Amino acid sequence: METRHKMLTALTTAACLLAGTGLTGCSNPGADEHSALPGNESSATEADPYADLPKAVSISAFDRGAVSSDEGTYENNRWVKWIREQSGIDVTMVPVPRNQAQDKLNVLIASNRAPDLIWDYDRAYIGKLITQGALQPVDAYIEQYSTSYKTYLQEHPELLPYLTFDGQMYAVANARTTDGIANHGLWIRQDWLDKLGLKTPTTMDELIEVAKAFKEQDPDGNKQDDTTALVGSTVFDTYAAMNAAIGNQWYLEDGSMKYGATLDRFGDAMELEKQMYEAGLVDKEYLTDKNFQRAIQLWTTGKAGIFAGSWGGSAMENHIRNMLKNEPEANPVPLEPVSTKNGKFGLYQETPPNIFVAFNKEMKNPKAAVEYLDWMVDEGWKSLVNGEEGVHYKDVSGVAQMLDAEKYKKEVSYAGEYAVVRDAKFSPEDLLVKAAPDEISQRLAALSQKGLETATRNKFRRDIPYQPNFTELNDIQTALKPFIEVIRAKVTMQGSQYTSAWGLEEIRKEWTRLGGEDVEAMAQEWYEGNKTDFK
Structure with a gap:
């Protein structure tokens, strides 16, 4: 003992x-x-x-x-x-x-x-x-x-x-x-860029112009208006991360703790969401596509040009594998997050x-x-x-x-869900070694390796290593989350009377009504008491 x-x-x-x-x-x-x-x-x-x-x-x-x-x-x-x-x-x-x-x-x-x-x-x-x-x-x-x-x-x-x-x-x-630290990623159809004579976008304005071209210029060549520019499982998270405004994350603004959903930058993310939606550059059903099945279908059937999801790994590799079955000439490649008026930031990465x-x-x-x-x-x-x-x-x-990618996908891929703690080692080169030896599996592994490099090239903005935890904050987060979703939906889908400025003001009012100012003071006290231990 x-x-x-x-x-x-x-x-x-x-x-x-x-x-x-x-x-x-x-x-x-x-x-x-x-x-x-x-x-x-x-x-x-x-x-x-x-x-x-x-x-x-x-x-x-x-x-x-x-x-x-x-x-x-x-x-x-x-x-x-x-x-x-x-x-x-x-x-x-x-x-x-x-x-x-x-x-x-x-x-x-x-x-x-x-x-x-x-x-x-x-x-x-x-x-x-x-x-x-x-x-x-x-x-x-x-x-x-x-x-x-x-x-x-x-x-x-x-x-x-x-x-x-x-x-x-x-x-x-x-x-x-x-490969676990990296999480979100962007993918783009390089073959569509090449066909339309477009350069890889590096700024938000360029990304919007590419998206418009993907929507309007028949990149799949079937002479029908049936393509969508942007789909995926992390669309709004991507907007928010590129503006350094994840809604439920705390940020340090001039040394003061501020809740992400109350920042001007969060309003910028909502404005981008509204702009993309009203221009028809995203799937009209993406706000109700809770399981992302429609987004995945549009991507894998070759009807979407940009996918916001994972940097790679089994999930994204499966999506691309299915795409290549339907569109053998497709050439999806990782896309680096673009700069916004608020700066250049990486997509979401884990602690x-x-x-x-x-x-x-x-x-x-x-x-x-x-x-x-x-x-x-x-x-x-x-x-x-x-x-x-x-x-x-x-x-x-x-x-x-x-040994066999299809056999693994069917018989093993779901089992990783049960491996809740693991003592794993990893280097990016392992992705190619681990992949099945067939040509398509090696191609997907190479794409995942490039996706990992792209996803980690830009640091995700995380001002404190982990978020404060106390009852008042937990309560306000629980109450605020569905409210923000309703406000976002109004701003995005219900016309010019619901601007992003209106939406941000509504969120701030609800934050205050729920006791946000007191929670902010508590978060500041927590930060001052713990900051010397943050690395």
Whole structure:
């Protein structure tokens, strides 16, 4: 127990130092480590309260519609069975729709039907669940039961500030590799540019002119007015990022914390959205295309010239693969984000931690949960990401080279959803090594490599490493999000009486009505208290 006690002390102290917590939350770390373990309050020699419980854990999974009917469902398929056999844990998958994940999880939590392990990419969402009392700290469980993840965390101390809330560790995560840091990307039909004699756009004005040409000058050559300039799954995020105005992100303006949706630059993003929509340069249904199926269809059938989505990787490669089946002569290439009147900024990029995996407060067996995460970070993730050696991949100098792209897509690609923590290594050159040896797979891998280079060339503006978390902010964000969506829709679709200036003013008024000025003051106090620890 002495070794374990020292480990918890070191982890907690490191978290406090890195996260800038005060003495109250971090005094004498580990002194009461057993009090955090239900049923283990009286002494260190008591029997393990979870030793005789069934090794059963439930965990959320994003349903992206990627499991074919002959593979099964997200709840029951070859990989879920494999996980149970290999981990020794009776794991139950609880799928939630990717684009409504938080809403679905909120419903499950409110009805006491939430899984034991809840995960999301959004640290602020985890913070919100903490303030609601839905989650529990994981420090003591990691110290008591973990081996592999504890070692991983020692090797990646940079993760601790992101995992720590109010002096306690509330989540686990792995560090993103470069391909995970890069997220959004732009793609453009180079063959359309060449056919119309156009140069690659580098400014917003040039991008709009190219978009008009793609709409009006019959770039697909079928003599019909049936092309759309811009489609994708991240259209407004792209407008906002290029103007450094992500709506739910805090920015430092002359040393003052300001909420993104209240900035003039956010008004500029709405104005661009309105301009593109009214000129017919985007799909008229994109605001209601919640699952992005129509956008993907327009792109893959060769009816769109610019796609706002991922920098590359399996999702984008699949979209381009499907496009080339329909349009063999198409030549999609990565497009660097263009400059705006506000400057030149990269598209959205992630913070160092990958997904945040948190423990439901009502979890019955946290020991089994930790053992599951240990197995996953140690070895489980590899097969879930790569498939079965000799069937889906072969080992090439430590890199898993795909054997058959179509077989992998059908039988393995969805399994990565279950690899919630992984100890992966990556270099851009690996993309070509990992790809199947056929010509199209190698072409797509080369495009992904170029897409990664393009996506990371311009730094995404992130003024603070992670967002503040407190109840008042969480409440106002929850209330403001649907309001902003309604305002954006009015500005974009309902004519000249709803200008972007009107929309921004409405958002600012609602921000104030909800208590935004007080929240802004609290965010400023939080920043002043933590800024010395930001790197």
